[in-house]
Amino acid sequence: MYIVAIGWLYVTLLIAVNEPSIVAGIISFLFYGLMPCSLLLWLGGSKARRQRRAHRESLANQRLDDGDRGDARADQ
Numbered sequence: 001m002y003i004v005a006i007g008w009l010y011v012t013l014l015i016a017v018n019e020p021s022i023v024a025g026i027i028s029f030l031f032y033g034l035m036p037c038s039l040l041l042w043l044g045g046s047k048a049r050r051q052r053r054a055h056r057e058s059l060a061n062q063r064l065d066d067g068d069r070g071d072a073r074a075d076q
Contacts, residue, residue: 001044005037
């Protein structure tokens with residue numbers, strides 16, 4: 001997915017360089033390059049973010065469970 005994003009940014013950079021003014025080049029690069037590319041990467045990474053969050057939550061639950069078992073064993 002990153003190679004597609006790099007290629008898209010390269011093409012939009014070439015388009016922006018060929019614009020008649022600097023302002024038009026910056027605007028075209030932002031609206032045709034950076035914004036769609038960042039949206040693509042953000043949407044594409046949502047599954048990985050969800051998995052990382054679930055993994056962190058499961059680790060936190062394991063730590064809490066380990067602490068509870070240790071206290072119960074010491075009392076008995």
